[in-house]
Amino acid sequence: MAVIDVNGLTYTYPGSLSPALKDVSFQVEAGQLVAVVGANGSGKSTLCLALAGLIPALFQGQLQGTATVCGMETHLHSPGQFAGRVGLVLQNPGSQLSGMRYTVYEEVAFGLENLGVLRTEMPTRIEQALQQVQLIELRDRSPYTLSGGQQQRLALASVLALKPSVLLLDEPTAMLDPQGSQEIFEVVQRLAQAGTTVLVAEHQLEWIARYADRVIALAQGELILNGVPGDVLTSEHLPETGIGWLRYTQAAALGRSRGMWLVGQALPTTLEQAAEGFKRALSGRESEDADSD
Amino acid sequence: MQIRIDGIHYIYSGGIKALDDVSLTIRPGEKVALVGQNGSGKTTLARHLNGLLRPDAGDVWIGDWQTSEHSPAQMARRVAYVFQNPDEQLFHQQVWGEVAFGPQNLGHSPERVRFQVDQALDLMGLRGASQINPRDLGYSGRKRVSMASAIAMQTPVVVFDEPTAGLDAREQEQLSQVISLLHQQGKTVLVISHDMNFLAENLDRFVLIKKGQIMLDAPAQHFFEQDLLLKTSALTAPQITRLAQTLGHIPPALSVGHFINNRVSGL
Amino acid sequence: MVLIFGGPGSWLSAILPGLLALLILWRAGLAWRVLQVILRLLMPLTVALFLVHGFFNPANQTILLKLGPLALGQEGLDFAAMIVMRLAATLAASLLMIVSTHPAHLVQALAEAGLPNALAYLLGSPLLLLPQIAARVQSIQAAQQARGLETQGNLLQRARALFPLAAPLVFSALLDVEERSLALEVRGFSSPKPRTSLNELVDTPVQQTARWGMVFLAGLWLAAGLWWRVYGSH
Numbered sequence: 001m002a003v004i005d006v007n008g009l010t011y012t013y014p015g016s017l018s019p020a021l022k023d024v025s026f027q028v029e030a031g032q033l034v035a036v037v038g039a040n041g042s043g044k045s046t047l048c049l050a051l052a053g054l055i056p057a058l059f060q061g062q063l064q065g066t067a068t069v070c071g072m073e074t075h076l077h078s079p080g081q082f083a084g085r086v087g088l089v090l091q092n093p094g095s096q097l098s099g100m101r102y103t104v105y106e107e108v109a110f111g112l113e114n115l116g117v118l119r120t121e122m123p124t125r126i127e128q129a130l131q132q133v134q135l136i137e138l139r140d141r142s143p144y145t146l147s148g149g150q151q152q153r154l155a156l157a158s159v160l161a162l163k164p165s166v167l168l169l170d171e172p173t174a175m176l177d178p179q180g181s182q183e184i185f186e187v188v189q190r191l192a193q194a195g196t197t198v199l200v201a202e203h204q205l206e207w208i209a210r211y212a213d214r215v216i217a218l219a220q221g222e223l224i225l226n227g228v229p230g231d232v233l234t235s236e237h238l239p240e241t242g243i244g245w246l247r248y249t250q251a252a253a254l255g256r257s258r259g260m261w262l263v264g265q266a267l268p269t270t271l272e273q274a275a276e277g278f279k280r281a282l283s284g285r286e287s288e289d290a291d292s293d
Numbered sequence: 294m295q296i297r298i299d300g301i302h303y304i305y306s307g308g309i310k311a312l313d314d315v316s317l318t319i320r321p322g323e324k325v326a327l328v329g330q331n332g333s334g335k336t337t338l339a340r341h342l343n344g345l346l347r348p349d350a351g352d353v354w355i356g357d358w359q360t361s362e363h364s365p366a367q368m369a370r371r372v373a374y375v376f377q378n379p380d381e382q383l384f385h386q387q388v389w390g391e392v393a394f395g396p397q398n399l400g401h402s403p404e405r406v407r408f409q410v411d412q413a414l415d416l417m418g419l420r421g422a423s424q425i426n427p428r429d430l431g432y433s434g435r436k437r438v439s440m441a442s443a444i445a446m447q448t449p450v451v452v453f454d455e456p457t458a459g460l461d462a463r464e465q466e467q468l469s470q471v472i473s474l475l476h477q478q479g480k481t482v483l484v485i486s487h488d489m490n491f492l493a494e495n496l497d498r499f500v501l502i503k504k505g506q507i508m509l510d511a512p513a514q515h516f517f518e519q520d521l522l523l524k525t526s527a528l529t530a531p532q533i534t535r536l537a538q539t540l541g542h543i544p545p546a547l548s549v550g551h552f553i554n555n556r557v558s559g560l
Numbered sequence: 561m562v563l564i565f566g567g568p569g570s571w572l573s574a575i576l577p578g579l580l581a582l583l584i585l586w587r588a589g590l591a592w593r594v595l596q597v598i599l600r601l602l603m604p605l606t607v608a609l610f611l612v613h614g615f616f617n618p619a620n621q622t623i624l625l626k627l628g629p630l631a632l633g634q635e636g637l638d639f640a641a642m643i644v645m646r647l648a649a650t651l652a653a654s655l656l657m658i659v660s661t662h663p664a665h666l667v668q669a670l671a672e673a674g675l676p677n678a679l680a681y682l683l684g685s686p687l688l689l690l691p692q693i694a695a696r697v698q699s700i701q702a703a704q705q706a707r708g709l710e711t712q713g714n715l716l717q718r719a720r721a722l723f724p725l726a727a728p729l730v731f732s733a734l735l736d737v738e739e740r741s742l743a744l745e746v747r748g749f750s751s752p753k754p755r756t757s758l759n760e761l762v763d764t765p766v767q768q769t770a771r772w773g774m775v776f777l778a779g780l781w782l783a784a785g786l787w788w789r790v791y792g793s794h
């Protein structure tokens with residue numbers, strides 16, 4: 001049974017003339033790591049908010065079609081009912097802190113308190129969550145003294161403590177430096193490997209190529225591609241819709257027209273594939289030259 | 294306009310030494326990338342260029358002006374600084390008014406303001422949006438407005454602080470063109486960023502800062518050969534450079550075009 | 561952690577409660593700092609009040625000083641003094657509460673006493689977010705200065721600078737609130753389930769007695785004040 005089941009989802013923000021999502025349909029099975037790519041304004045954030053049950057509940061607007069997450073249809077349940085089943089991490093590290101807790105430890109406790117978790121269970125869950133994001137040594141620090149990457153990991157821990165079965169991330173590394181991005185990606189990889197269903201909207205194609213099970217591409221609210229990274233990331237629709245290709249892919253495509261990349265060879269999405277392909281084309285040419293001598 | 298940073302030191306009020314004897318000379322028209330981890334001092338250094346920060350020791354010269362003798366508002370005549378977060382500066386109800394703010398503060402005539410604003414809007418692809426409220430634009434739209442408002446000041450030096458954060462591929466391509474045009478106009482461009490792919494494709498000289506000191510200052514190609522130094526600052530070379538290095542190309546390419554053209558001609 | 565609920569009484573004889581608050585603060589070693597804050601806050605107001613009431617209070621009869629057409633009256637000065645005393649006392653008590661209460665615990669206590677979560681948050685959160693707001697003000701100032709805005713200088717320049725400095729603050733604060741409220745929702749902020757808490761707020765018998773005691777005393781005080789007002793001579 002699909003953990004996320006989106007069917008003909010169409011949503012228009014109040015006061016907006018055109019829909020932010022148009023007839024989007026896809027499914028995500030348990031344990032998958034799905035990446036969502038799309039140019040700015042393509043609907044990635046709207047999709048994340050809809051899957052977290054925040055749209056339409058907090059935004060009003062017009063919703064058609066359905067989004068069912070963990071068996072609950074988003075328009076039939078309040079956000080409070082999704083908390084604890086679905087976790088959401090947003091772009092800005094600082095604005096996800098509650099602003100009501102003075103230590104990292106208590107910040108993670110906040111969600112547990114809201115959901116009425118027994119006091120006796122809290123320490124274990126908090127510590128587990130902090131271990132997962134490797135912030136356990138900073139448990140007594142004030143959240144406002146942490147770096148952007150650390151705050152983002154704290155936001156993640158705060159959500160993980162609620163033990164969600166689905167984790168949504170909306171461009172979690174957009175405001176982070178490479179080290180911070182790496183830290184977040186590593187946690188997400190571990191979670192996915194451990195069986196959490198993850199849906200992450202991202203621009204970092206290199207990471208997506210390596211770690212995503214599936215990639216969904218959005219353009220102007222419509223779902224235009226849904227498949228494995230190797231297929232989606234090499235599709236011509238990506239440059240057309242402003243998402244762009246990895247440089248490896250660009251180099252190979254350009255190389256094709258100059259005889260540097262074999263026409264029959266699939267376009268690469270990783271460093272290894274690219275290197276392999278260019279070497280092969282080169283040795284192919286060398287042997288051709290040798291033959292013609 | 295030449296930028297000369299002469300042995301500057303800077304200590305934050307908490308006692309943290311952010312810059313330790315930093316010297317740097319940037320010639321007019323150069324395109325320079327300033328890289329390093331968060332907390333390395335790169336932003337602190339950039340803030341010295343328009344006088345927002347004054348060194349505790351040493352001097353910063355923009356042309357013949359010493360920053361310690363001019364207010365930041367005065368320095369704005371020579372150095373335009375595009376901040377990372379557009380939402381911490383947008384205040385006008387119309388894009389046009391927002392972009393005109395800078396040139397107006399510099400005391401230009403209305404005709405000159407209009408000319409410079411229109412040019413900047415054209416450059417950033419915002420001509421059609423001049424009547425729109427900047428807050429009604431998405432994040433990247435607001436970012437472009439803040440860039441336009443800096444460019445409209447038509448200063449000889451332009452500094453961009455993390456300009457690609459939050460931009461998609463198409464928007465980054467537009468930014469490339471903007472930097473290229475500024476360079477053609479003879480301006481000196483400095484970009485602080487983590488996006489090595491973008492920087493390698495658009496800038497010529499790389500300065501690496503770590504713990505308040507310049508660790509490396511080199512042309513792009515040589516810069517990315519310093520694997521060890523890059524690693525200690527958690528920096529990854531651009532995709533195409535790593536590919537070229539894997540294939541044994543020396544010197545490794547910095548852009549896709551570079552990569553293909555070099556190999557086609559000289560095997 | 562000791563929770564002190566400042567007694568919500570009305571201060572009649574203004575001096576005594578103020579002194580009491582200061583006494584408690586003195587024991588906590590905070591009296592001097594609080595006094596400084598009070599003095600700094602009240603000084604301009606005090607001067608203004610004394611001037612206004614000293615010269616213009618209609619009840620003025622006993623003239624102390626004559627300055628041309630203006631006359632400084634005793635009654636006015638007394639009146640002003642009374643206001644200042646009351647303000648000072650209220651301030652001292654409020655500061656006592658702020659200084660001795662951990663905001664998060666205050667929020668928690670209020671929530672447990674039945675105050676809706678959102679309201680409790682509104683009361684407690686600004687204190688923690690203050691440094692963030694201060695940092696943002698600095699960033700905004702830097703950005704506008706970098707576009708040629710003079711923020712120092714004469715009064716006119718400063719007045720002109722107000723809007724470009726304030727508007728982005730409001731805007732970014734609004735964006736912040738929007739995003740924060742989403743993040744809070746995801747962590748069950750408006751969950752219908754009854755809340756639990758990590759820390760036990762221990763309501764000791766001592767505190768309870770103190771609280772009821774204070775309420776009782778405040779009631780007595782009020783009654784005495786009423787009596788005095790109605791029956792007592794001036």
